[in-house]
Amino acid sequence: MVTERAREFDTQDLLINVGPQHPSTHGVFRMVLEVDGELVKDVIPYIGYLHRGAEKLCETMDYRQGIGFMDRTEYLAAFNAELSYVMAVEELAGLEVPERAQWIRMILCELNRLSSHFMFLGAFGVDTGVMGTPFIYGWREREMLIDLFEEISGDRMMYAYFRPGGLAWDVTRNFKERVREVIKSSAQGIKDFDGLFTENEIFVARTKGIGYISAEDAIDYGMSGPSIRASGVPLDVRRDEPYLKYSEVDFQVVTGQHGDVFDRYACRLQEMRESIKIIEQCLDKMADTGPIMPEKMPRMLRTPPGEVYMRTEAPRGEYGIYLVSNGGNRPYRLKVRSACLSNLQALKQMSVGLYVADAILVLGSIDIVLSEVDR
Amino acid sequence: MKGIARSLMTTLSTFSRKPVTRDYPNVHKPLPERDRAFPLLLWDQDIDEPFCTGCHACERACPVECMTVLMKDNPNHKTVGGTSTRRKIIDKFWIDYARCMRCNICVEVCNFDAIAMNNTWTGHEMSVHDRKDLVIDLQGLLAQSRAGAIKEWVPVLGQTNE
Amino acid sequence: MTTSLWGMDINVWANAAIRLQIIVLVMTVVVMGLIWAERRILGRFQQRIGPQKTGPFGLLQSVADAVKLVGKEDLRPKNADPWTFELAPFLVFIPIFMGFVVVPFIAGWNISVLELGLLYFVAISSVNIVGWVMAGWGSDNRYAMIGGLRAAAQSISYELPLVLSLVSVAMFAGTMNLDEMVRQQAAVPYIVWQPMAFAIFFIAALAELNRAPFDIPVGESEVVGGPFVEYSGIRWSMFMLAEYAGLFIMAIIGASVFLGGYIWPFGEELGRGWQLMLISAKAGLIIFVVFWIRASLPRLRIDQLMGYSWKVLLPLVLLQVLVNGLILVNGWSEVILGVTGLAGVVALVTITGRAANRPRSILARPAAVKVEAA
Numbered sequence: 001m002v003t004e005r006a007r008e009f010d011t012q013d014l015l016i017n018v019g020p021q022h023p024s025t026h027g028v029f030r031m032v033l034e035v036d037g038e039l040v041k042d043v044i045p046y047i048g049y050l051h052r053g054a055e056k057l058c059e060t061m062d063y064r065q066g067i068g069f070m071d072r073t074e075y076l077a078a079f080n081a082e083l084s085y086v087m088a089v090e091e092l093a094g095l096e097v098p099e100r101a102q103w104i105r106m107i108l109c110e111l112n113r114l115s116s117h118f119m120f121l122g123a124f125g126v127d128t129g130v131m132g133t134p135f136i137y138g139w140r141e142r143e144m145l146i147d148l149f150e151e152i153s154g155d156r157m158m159y160a161y162f163r164p165g166g167l168a169w170d171v172t173r174n175f176k177e178r179v180r181e182v183i184k185s186s187a188q189g190i191k192d193f194d195g196l197f198t199e200n201e202i203f204v205a206r207t208k209g210i211g212y213i214s215a216e217d218a219i220d221y222g223m224s225g226p227s228i229r230a231s232g233v234p235l236d237v238r239r240d241e242p243y244l245k246y247s248e249v250d251f252q253v254v255t256g257q258h259g260d261v262f263d264r265y266a267c268r269l270q271e272m273r274e275s276i277k278i279i280e281q282c283l284d285k286m287a288d289t290g291p292i293m294p295e296k297m298p299r300m301l302r303t304p305p306g307e308v309y310m311r312t313e314a315p316r317g318e319y320g321i322y323l324v325s326n327g328g329n330r331p332y333r334l335k336v337r338s339a340c341l342s343n344l345q346a347l348k349q350m351s352v353g354l355y356v357a358d359a360i361l362v363l364g365s366i367d368i369v370l371s372e373v374d375r
Numbered sequence: 376m377k378g379i380a381r382s383l384m385t386t387l388s389t390f391s392r393k394p395v396t397r398d399y400p401n402v403h404k405p406l407p408e409r410d411r412a413f414p415l416l417l418w419d420q421d422i423d424e425p426f427c428t429g430c431h432a433c434e435r436a437c438p439v440e441c442m443t444v445l446m447k448d449n450p451n452h453k454t455v456g457g458t459s460t461r462r463k464i465i466d467k468f469w470i471d472y473a474r475c476m477r478c479n480i481c482v483e484v485c486n487f488d489a490i491a492m493n494n495t496w497t498g499h500e501m502s503v504h505d506r507k508d509l510v511i512d513l514q515g516l517l518a519q520s521r522a523g524a525i526k527e528w529v530p531v532l533g534q535t536n537e
Numbered sequence: 538m539t540t541s542l543w544g545m546d547i548n549v550w551a552n553a554a555i556r557l558q559i560i561v562l563v564m565t566v567v568v569m570g571l572i573w574a575e576r577r578i579l580g581r582f583q584q585r586i587g588p589q590k591t592g593p594f595g596l597l598q599s600v601a602d603a604v605k606l607v608g609k610e611d612l613r614p615k616n617a618d619p620w621t622f623e624l625a626p627f628l629v630f631i632p633i634f635m636g637f638v639v640v641p642f643i644a645g646w647n648i649s650v651l652e653l654g655l656l657y658f659v660a661i662s663s664v665n666i667v668g669w670v671m672a673g674w675g676s677d678n679r680y681a682m683i684g685g686l687r688a689a690a691q692s693i694s695y696e697l698p699l700v701l702s703l704v705s706v707a708m709f710a711g712t713m714n715l716d717e718m719v720r721q722q723a724a725v726p727y728i729v730w731q732p733m734a735f736a737i738f739f740i741a742a743l744a745e746l747n748r749a750p751f752d753i754p755v756g757e758s759e760v761v762g763g764p765f766v767e768y769s770g771i772r773w774s775m776f777m778l779a780e781y782a783g784l785f786i787m788a789i790i791g792a793s794v795f796l797g798g799y800i801w802p803f804g805e806e807l808g809r810g811w812q813l814m815l816i817s818a819k820a821g822l823i824i825f826v827v828f829w830i831r832a833s834l835p836r837l838r839i840d841q842l843m844g845y846s847w848k849v850l851l852p853l854v855l856l857q858v859l860v861n862g863l864i865l866v867n868g869w870s871e872v873i874l875g876v877t878g879l880a881g882v883v884a885l886v887t888i889t890g891r892a893a894n895r896p897r898s899i900l901a902r903p904a905a906v907k908v909e910a911a
Binding site: 376377379382383385386387389390392393394395396398 | 580581582583584585586589829830832833834886889890
Binding site: 014015016017038125126127128129133137140196197200201202206355357358360 | 760
């Protein structure tokens with residue numbers, strides 16, 4: 001029963017607008033937090049600030065022209081995004097990719113996973129409140145990786161290097177030495193992050209037990225990637241539905257047990273070590289020379305009518321391309337299945353009931369790339 | 376407190392390492408040969424005219440439609456007493472660098488190896504006050520190559536290391 | 538009433554005014570130096586160089602920043618409360634500078650030697666929280682308000698451990714006169730007898746100054762600068778000046794009360810130059826550790842921050858005061874004091890570690906807010 005006196009002190013919940021210009025929203029994501037003191041009672045996410053209509057644009061372009069747009073849907077792991085697209089086109093056109101090109105693709109995708117996860121660690125570390133140090137650690141290693149990508153593909157972020165059928169051109173002659181050099185540096189970076197965070201009592205107190213999502217809920221939301229593996233669901237497209245040469249290398253699917261922010265962090269850190277292992281195996285198995293494109297490539301690629309859904313394991317989860325062709329040289333319909341968009345759906349469930357500071361951490365732990373969410 | 380001590384030791388170890396940053400505007404990192412900045416037209420030093428014949432192949436292939444090409448009869452062609460074998464030659468060429476997404480497709484489709492990506496720092500340091508200034512005309516596009524300032528790298532699709 | 542200044546006898550008020558003027562001028566320079574030092578040191582911790590273009594080693598960077606800040610437009614949001622908004626920087630700034638009245642830089646350099654110097658210091662240094670809350674409230678910004686309220690809660694919580702850790706030293710020293718306390722440490726600095734008090738003083742000082750890992754009122758990744766979010770230009774620079782002046786004053790007080798100030802280990806007969814170097818080195822060490830921590834540690838959450846103060850620091854420091862009382866009343870040896878202090882440090886470390894590693898089931902869902910069915 002509300003008395004007259006109590007009604008006088010009836011309080012109102014405060015709405016805080018976080019984003020689209022906020023240091024911790026990783027792009028132009030906006031969420032409105034309804035807070036009671038410091039406790040989050042509701043989260044209302046707003047997406048779409050970065051919508052460019054990339055899917056629709058691709059329908060007006062031939063298959064080669066679309067590659068550049070796929071890069072831009074997932075700018076932190078553009079190789080992975082390209083891979084899904086070119087594999088979908090290859091599947092439709094029935095192209096056989098030379099073995100060496102597959103190994104190179106695999107190495108580059110795993111390196112890109114490393115660079116993307118370094119970016120996550122840096123940004124997430126800053127979210128937890130360390131002044132800039134994790135960012136510099138992350139960027140230090142990412143810079144090494146990006147320099148390597150630049151040497152190979154010519155660009156630092158938007159590579160446009162994978163082509164339906166293989167690769168645009170061959171890797172540099174000192175490719176293997178350079179990759180070995182770079183993964184050595186990355187291993188040092190992982191060590192630094194491990195030392196900076198994993199055991200740190202403050203970090204542990206901040207991240208353990210918050211942003212919990214159960215395995216069932218994570219599956220229901222359609223989450224994928226490290227975000228669902230942290231909840232204990234061993235879902236990894238690389239193992240479940242091997243593409244490229246993933247069936248020939250030995251790696252573990254890293255899963256967590258608690259489904260909280262710390263596990264999502266720890267999963268990614270461990271996944272980076274697995275990536276390094278994969279890269280080393282690839283380097284051993286890859287031939288030094290050989291073709292990177294099929295012998296007979298048509299000048300303008302045309303696909304027979306049909307549809308295909310091709311999914312790959314991008315750093316943030318399952319990146320899928322649904323491609324419908326009506327027999328021309330361009331897609332009739334292209335749909336990008338974005339991992340971030342599905343992962344972001346769970347934001348509300350994960351952050352309601354937490355403190356404002358924790359809601360920021362939860363958002364950071366999902367590791368969203370807004371260009372992939374909005375496309 | 377062990378973890379906090381470990382964090383402090385980690386930062387102390389980076390304190391003792393050499394800085395990894397570059398003094399950017401003063402020190403430029405060497406760019407790889409394949410570096411892609413923005414497309415340029417190449418200059419045929421032997422005949423002293425552009426390679427480009429204005430065939431519109433790049434214009435048609437450009438996904439973002441940033442190019443405008445106009446062709447003319449070559450005044451330097453052999454039939455009119457010149458030295459060139461090119462019957463047609465580029466008349467006007469504009470590339471809007473503000474639209475270009477540096478996908479390299481124009482380089483790949485060119486039948487005359489007349490267009491290449493700028494792989495020098497001049498292609499990266501192009502800030503201007505007005506985006507209209509990023510529409511580069513034929514003289515601007517040829518200037519680098521004419522002065523011999525760029526080391527051309529024209530990739531062939533599917534090219535392998537021997 | 539006259540006192541001595543540079544060998545002349547002048548009116549006590551005039552003397553204080555002249556000394557205060559000197560302090561204000563010197564402080565501004567020291568703060569600029571501290572900001573430069575912080576940026577350079579943080580840069581090194583992050584494997585980069587830091588400011589280096591403006592002047593030799595970037596020494597003039599702070600000057601350039603100051604000129605820029607003074608030249609900037611002093612904005613006030615339309616809905617801000619004009620008086621509260623405009624007065625807040627002064628209320629943050631003035632108490633910090635008033636604290637300098639008692640700071641024993643070196644022998645004879647303080648503005649005034651107060652018998653209750655320590656009490657005056659802790660009293661005056663907690664006034665500035667009013668300015669923080671005013672800034673938070675007056676800005677008419679929700680981030681600022683959350684930041685201001687966080688600052689108030691944090692400052693009040695950590696005031697107690699800070700004061701009590703100083704009290705436990707004052708009990709032992711038998712005086713509150715800061716100069717007298719420094720002089721008593723000619724042989725052994727108080728940190729030897731009161732290690733836990735120093736540890737708690739250091740932690741509480743970090744929180745009082747809103748430095749990492751207790752910088753939640755200004756946490757950039759959450760409340761985007763907290764109470765300062767709407768300030769610009771000269772008013773913002775006053776907040777910064779107060780923050781770094783507070784850091785400096787806290788380092789000097791810590792060095793004087795616990796590390797033997799300008800006297801230990803060379804005794805009282807030192808020249809002024811040596812005294813200055815000693816106190817600068819000790820304060821500099823404390824400041825370096827503060828910067829080091831800022832580069833390494835994540836930020837605490839508000840409930841953890843409050844819990845740490847009330848559940849860990851306060852009981853421990855109260856225990857220390859109790860033990861000190863027992864020992865002093867019974868006239869037991871100082872060594873017992875040191876041993877109990879060390880035991881306290883061990884307890885502090887253990888409790889902190891255990892508090893952080895609590896099982897996850899307890900940490901999950903800090904409050905019973907109903908989660909609606911999605």
